[in-house]
Amino acid sequence: MVRKQFEVVQRGIAQKQCGAYRTVSLNAALLLAGMLPLDLRVREVASLYEAKKGVSLRKLSGREVERMAPALEAPHPAERMSLEFISLHDQETLDRNSEHEIRIFTDGSRIEGKVGAALSLWRGGTETLTRKLALPVYSTVYQAELLALCEATRIASKTKATSFGVYSDSKAALQTIVNHGCLHPLAVETRRNIKSMSLQGKVFTLHWIKAHAGLEGNERADHLAKEAAVGSKKRPDYDLCPVSHVRRTIRMETLEVWNHRYATGSTASTTKIFFPDAVTAYRMIRKIVPRGTTTQFMTGHGGFSEYLTRFRCKEDPSCQCEPGVPENVAHLILQCPINFLSRDPFREQEEVKGAPLEKSRQLCDVWFRSYQLLKLEFDSSAAILFLFQPS
Ligand SMILES: [Zn+2]
Incomplete structure (x- = not known):
């Protein structure tokens, strides 16, 4: 009802x-x-x-399902510590921000449809620890990036050092972490870890670095994340x-x-000639945006003799090609000898100056002929897509 x-x-x-x-x-x-x-x-x-x-x-x-943390669990605004991340655009800013006792590079990656995350921990010029994290196929790279950052804070909390620099190439993940209004469960945990470290007197600095800029630690984390995605057979480390x-x-x-x-x-019998399947049509229709004449053709409700006769706007439903043969969309596409064999479609389109009804019919004819030709090679939906894509 x-x-x-x-x-x-x-x-x-x-x-x-x-x-x-x-x-x-x-x-x-x-x-x-x-x-x-x-x-x-x-x-x-x-x-x-x-x-x-x-x-x-x-x-x-x-x-x-991954749910946002309840607002009540977030710290009171007065207790929030101010958080920010430093963007490292060039070598100079990078050098200035590399003086931490421990540097942790994080990355998340999707490869072959699988998702993984990884960390690479450096003390001075040597890598001292790596960690690979697996995520299920339905996860997003954003989740992987956040997980890696969160894991970095977990590791840092347990490590005896006083200054940590964390480097990620995901601006979205870093922004989520520094924004106290965002209650993503991983961001909430990350912020909690950073706060408890700062209470212990540890310095924990977040940095954004450009991906694939040839930075050793970043390349390493990227490589590990890909390995974590592809090679993992273990249970996922995060599966929300x-x-x-x-x-x-x-x-x-x-x-x-x-x-x-x-x-x-x-x-919708005429529409089904063009779009036999509503799922495919739904994906394509926004690229085509049918209007006016195109719609007339795709519905069969328009300047066609058969339709006009049905609604008493015309007396004879026949097509010009042969008396007694009704002029409808199926006939025009599949059978009519006048409408798809005899005219040059593009010249025709330029020259149409007649009455609106006649004009629309001729324009449609152009489309139909192209459609007919394409239909030989593709299924109807693919043909339509091809036809209406702006060149
Ligand atoms: Zn005909």
């Missing part, structure tokens, strides 16, 4: 979005407007909210599921339901 009401509201909006006739069905209008059915969107938002609150989702097969992954999983589920509705629905 509620879904019906959603559909009434959304159909009109979707039609306007793609410039479709008001007779176009909900299924076709949504697909061409690149919109998801409203009831499914509502369900998506609800699922995401629940996942963030810790309700386990069937699709995530029991994985725990990032919200981005949850969002993607929920979206996949929505698209599956939407596709089933679209494919099994009795409407």
Whole structure:
């Protein structure tokens, strides 16, 4: 019942979005407007909210979602220590900031779809300790970078030295750590560790360095992180599921339901010639942005004799090519001899000066001929994408 009401509201909006006739069905209008059915969107938002609150989702097969730490656990604003990181852009600033007793280089990496993080600890000019950390495939590199930084503070807390310099090439991760408003669980732990070290009189300085700038420690951490990603068979060191992954999983589920509705629905038969699959269409439609004439073609609701006769705007549904053969989109693409064999499409496009109806028909004809040619080599969706990509 509620879904019906959603559909009434959304159909009109979707039609306007793609410039479709008001007779176009909900299924076709949504697909061409690149919109998801409203009831499914509502369900998506609800699922995401629940996942963030810790309700386990069937699709995530029991994985725990990474949740922001409760604000109450964060230190009172008066007790926050001021944190910042130093950006090292050139060799000179780098040399000036390399005088720490212990330098720790951290990095996170994704390679072959796998994620890893690593640390390389230096005392003077020698590497004295390395650590590789494994993360599950659904993790993000950002998580890996944060994990490496957090691990650096854990190691530093246990090490007998008084001055530590930590070097990361991830600005995003460093910014998360110095921003007290951000309650990412790894950032919260990192800040807590840094604070307790400072209470013990240890100096812990964060630095940002440019990735792949040939810095020995950084290259080493990068190499180790890649090894950690590829070679790891052990249990992950950190396995909380990032919200981005949850969002993607929920979206996949929505698209599956939407596709089933679209494919099994009795409407949108012309649109299905172009887009047999709603999942692929959803990815492509934003690149094409169909409007006006293109939409007429992709819906079959436009200046076609058969359609016009159906709505009593014309008396004869026949195509120009042969009396008795209805002029519709399928005929124009697949059979009509006049509309896809006899004219030069590009010259034609320039010369169209006729009535709007005739003009739209001729323009569509151009597309159709190209479509027909491409259809021989690709499946229909790929052909459409190719056709409408700006050159
Ligand atoms: Zn014809």
